Amino acid sequence: MIEETLWQIYQHSYFQSTCRVMPCQTVTGHRAGAIISLWNPHGKNLTLAHNKRLERAAMRYLRAQGIAYKRLWGGNEDMSYRELSIFVPCSLQQAQHLSTHFKQLAFYYVSVRERVSLHCSKQTKPMCFISKHLKKRWLVRHGRISLF
Template sequence: MIEAQLWQIYQHSYFQGVKRQSPYHKITGSNGGAIISLWNPFGQTLSEEQNRRRTRAFMRYLRQKRYIFNLLWGGNEDMSYRELSVFIPCSKKQAQRLSAHFSQLAFYYVGVSGRVSLHCTQGTMPLCMVSKHLKYRWLTGP
């Protein structure tokens, strides 16, 4: 079960390409898929070095499994808090399995139409619609 306060924070996330100028469609390729954090498993804050190790391990895993993925940031509206994440074109079922494999409490699913929904990895929280379209939660600029 995800703590209610954390679930609320997840509902107000924004996204940005690792290259800040990257538009959302460069990351998603207009595909449906999942945005999953690579950092801070089970909502527990890790050190920068621990998160770097996790990132390397998961990127290696994704390459071995031949997943296509793009890196992005997920965070608050001004990106003063952010976590390195991946966008992976996949089904919701695959997204749930990958989110569990990455030890994440939740993931975002971006539909082909661009609609963004928040899903609890363990299915213990209700589905939450985050945005009618990813472009409304996508940050660009300096």
């Protein structure tokens, strides 16, 4: 079960490309899919070195399974806290499986219309809608400044 304060933090997440400038449609390809963090499993903050090892293992797993993905950041509004995440074009059931596999407590699901919902990986909490459109939660970087 996800503690209430962590659930609140998940509801106020923003997303950003790992590349300098990339609109959200480039990441999603106008397809439905999941945004899943690869860092800090079970909601526990780990060191950067540990998170990098998890990231490499996740990339090997995704390649071995033939699963397409795009890398992105998930974090707070000014990205002073962020975690490496992936967007995977997939069904809601596949999203739950991947989120559980990567030991995450929750994941975001982006519909074809780019509506963003938050889901508990174990389905112990009902989903809630985060945004009517991913663009409202997508931060675009230009140099060192994020535009909101």
